[in-house]
Amino acid sequence: MDILNALVAFANFVFIPAVAYGAQLALGALGVTLIYGILRFSNFAHGDTMAFGTTLTILITALMQGAGISFGPLPTALLALPFAIVLTGIVLVGTDRAVYRFYRKQRAAPVILTMVSLGVMFIMNGVVRFIIGVEDVTFADGERFVIGAREFRDATGLAEGLAIRTTQVITLVVAAIAVALLFWFLNRTRTGKSMRAFSDNEDLALLSGINPERVVQVTWLIVAALATTAGVLYGLDKSFKAFTYFQLLLPIFASAVVGGLGNPLGAIAGGFVIAFSEVGVTYAWKKVATYVLPESLAPDGLAQLLSTDYKFAVSFAILILVLLFMPTGLFKGKSV
Amino acid sequence: MKKLLLASTATAMLAGAAGAEEVKLGIIFGFTGPLESITPHMAAGAELAMKEVSESGLFLDGSTVTPIRADSTCVDASAATAAAERLVTSDGVKAIIGADCSGVTGAILQNVARPQGVVQISPSSTSPGLSEVEDDGLFFRTAPSDARQGAVMADIISGRGTTDVAVTYTNNDYGKGLADSFAAAFTEKGGNVTISAAHDDGKADYSAEVAALAAAGGELLVVAGYVDQGGRGIVQNAIDTGAFDTFYLPDGMYGPSLIEAIGDSLDGSYGDVPAAEGENVDTYHEMATAAGFDGTSSYAAESYDAAALVLLAMQAAKSSNGADYKGKIMDVANAPGEKINPGELSKALELIAAGQDVDYVGATNVEMAEPGESLGTFREYDITGGAVETVGFR
8 A cells, every 4th residue: 555655645746747848858858859859959848839839829719719719628729739839830940041051151160050040039938928918827627637636546545646637648748749740750761761861971861862841841841740739738737937948958968868869869868868867867866765765764855855946957967067078969969 | 579470380381291292203214215205105104194183272281293204224224323313412302203115214222222211113024023022011013013923824725624835935035034934924823934035027938936835835825025126027928838737826916917917717716915904094094195195105194093092091091191101002012992094083082081091093994913003904805706805803
């Protein structure tokens, strides 16, 4: 019974939140890593691209709700998502035409492109705040829980409750579908293969007749899809606020770097590594330990490694450690 | 001729000593700075009381009261000190109403009010630190100290038989001050605070914070935060994960948006807010509307009371000299005596002139405790069936 209680407490407060958060980070990191691999710069505007895509989704969701369209027990935002992806894609390709292409033609150094993305970030940041404001926006509707904590306690008779939110399940399912589609596209389609070729060796790819502008466009479209999906899932699961999306940039970059920049598989692994460390290091293990350990060994204190205030410090610390000891990341990416 | 001259001089001197004068009161609030949106209403509140007293013609043998405004900036202690210095030395004010923010209030008290022997009364400085400073009996405030709310919270919670609570507070002076004063008062009553952890406002995800709170455990979660900020995120997440079922929601967490956002799951939670209800408050709001400002704005009512208390104390001491009337403020604020509601200042002046006691109630149910600060009234409330129900006042 105690072991079960410990497991449930662990699942409820560590495992489930971390898995959902990890999936959201992984989708974000995939976008960053694709840009790095194919366009060869760190896209600082990614967090705000997520915010922009989510803003569009929220607006379209509101329109749909106004028109009486709903998705049954699932959030209406999922129906709005494809439209938002298309619009975000158009904006990103447009930004590329207007801004990035100029620097690409000049064969500008990656660091210059990174700085350019910083400028794009500030503009997007402002646009998002202008459209939707700086306040919290909750746009999740439909059924809130798959299992509620109270029902779980009543049903099993355990002391600990287990809550699984609908949005957490949706996050995992949607993320899995998105990743599967991405890998299928990269490995099985002609365009995907040409993207990988372009990423591996640009000159060779150009020689073999790959159209670079087309590769770039497709990349931006995929990034728009990934960023909007990541943003919407995060917003559904937590809440939308322009500022928090900007802050997400740090854990997302940490995930991409930990996994190995430019390596899609690494981005996914990195997302989960960062999420589990953030939640695990700041979790107070007292409750779990009290269930598992014999009474004499049970901790008096909270058994918490770091106060939750330092959550972001965990991503920073991992980022620094990885850059020091494994610059190419867990899955052999490009060194930074 | 000589006699006539002497006689007229004597009359003039007599008139000067006992007759009408122009009493100036300084109003020093942050008309620029972080509180600039509420300070105009606070100043208007104080001026409303002065006008009422002045126009009654009953104040100190027909003296008039003139307000003089100055800018405390709320954050810049040296600018506030200079402005207060000017009020006292060049304008000759007989009392300083202000300042608004605790930091500049303390600076003015130490640098101007004490050296010059001028009474200072603040309507909005709530820092517990101001209760302990040296003030030569010159400093008063009509807003309760944050420490007071901590004690009230401890009373309410232990009164309901709860002994183990977890505390989370918003990571600023307000949150930390409230959490600390609550923890001290609650421990003294034999309660046990399992964890007192800060949370930052403006984040989307509070699962890690709630996980730590849940691990520490407790029958109740005290949320000393803001209702539209991190506080709501914490409550939402704690309910979602089943970490806590019951919450204690102090003033910053009181608001309809919380019940709207969370719904039935909040049933059984309770809390307190500084009481801002009753006939007197309504009377005051009507007076403010008639005078052309917003009486419901934060601390506008406290400002009215601050000015009224000073003027009534002057009347009781028959002098506008700080050294004479500083001891009278507590007398006019507290029982025994005739209760004085807002808008009844002329009645109070009359009673005092006739030698009777008054008990100033004013717009905020003023009750002063040593060392010269308002006890404040707190409304204890329950959340039942998605609505707030008043349990009682403390």
